[in-house]
Amino acid sequence: MSSTAANGLKIVIVGGFGVGKTTMVRSVSDIRPLNTEETMTQAGEGIDDTSAVADKTTTTIAFDFGRITLDERAVLYLFGAPGQERFWFLWDRLFSGTLGAVVLVDTRRLADSWYAIDRLEHHGTPFIVANNDFGGQRHTTEQIRDALDLPDDIPIVDCDARSRESSKQVLIALVDHLYALSTGGGSLSAP
Numbered sequence: 001m002s003s004t005a006a007n008g009l010k011i012v013i014v015g016g017f018g019v020g021k022t023t024m025v026r027s028v029s030d031i032r033p034l035n036t037e038e039t040m041t042q043a044g045e046g047i048d049d050t051s052a053v054a055d056k057t058t059t060t061i062a063f064d065f066g067r068i069t070l071d072e073r074a075v076l077y078l079f080g081a082p083g084q085e086r087f088w089f090l091w092d093r094l095f096s097g098t099l100g101a102v103v104l105v106d107t108r109r110l111a112d113s114w115y116a117i118d119r120l121e122h123h124g125t126p127f128i129v130a131n132n133d134f135g136g137q138r139h140t141t142e143q144i145r146d147a148l149d150l151p152d153d154i155p156i157v158d159c160d161a162r163s164r165e166s167s168k169q170v171l172i173a174l175v176d177h178l179y180a181l182s183t184g185g186g187s188l189s190a191p
Helices: 021-028 085-095 107-123 141-148 164-182
Strands: 007-015 037-039 058-060 064-071 074-080 100-105 127-132 156-159
Touching: 007 021, 007 107, 021 064, 021 074, 021 100, 021 164, 085 107, 100 107, 100 164, 107 127, 107 141, 127 141, 127 164, 141 156, 156 164
Parallel strands: 007 074, 007 100, 100 127, 127 156
Antiparallel strands: 037 058, 064 074
């Protein structure tokens, strides 16, 4: 891409440990994403709960970064936040200047999403929830909404973070939500 891009727009992907944030950034980015994944070591034993992601061998320690070219003048920057509690201090910096966020969830462990939602609401950052398909039992939108105590105006979409098309549809749903908020079709949460 030439140096003519005048508009950089930022979206953050947040959620619990191992929900697929790095995978989503990788699947949808036009460029080879920058990631800060490192091999998980014994130092994380007893700190990181790997019971739901027993096969996970790497983890994001700072953030993932990808880019989508919208046109010759505008690009969308994607930032995937680390999921473990010990890295949450980075989140507030990542939220700075963002248009909105995707909270990626795994319905097998929805409680891992509460911190992300709390921080986004605290910052007044608009967001949607994307239910990443890990197979197994399916939950309805209303079951997810009730479990996360979300108001009706927060969109919830299903996705497969491994799929470029599915991840693209999540980002489109976020943009649709942001547009609705900007035209009076929804309400931003107060910080």
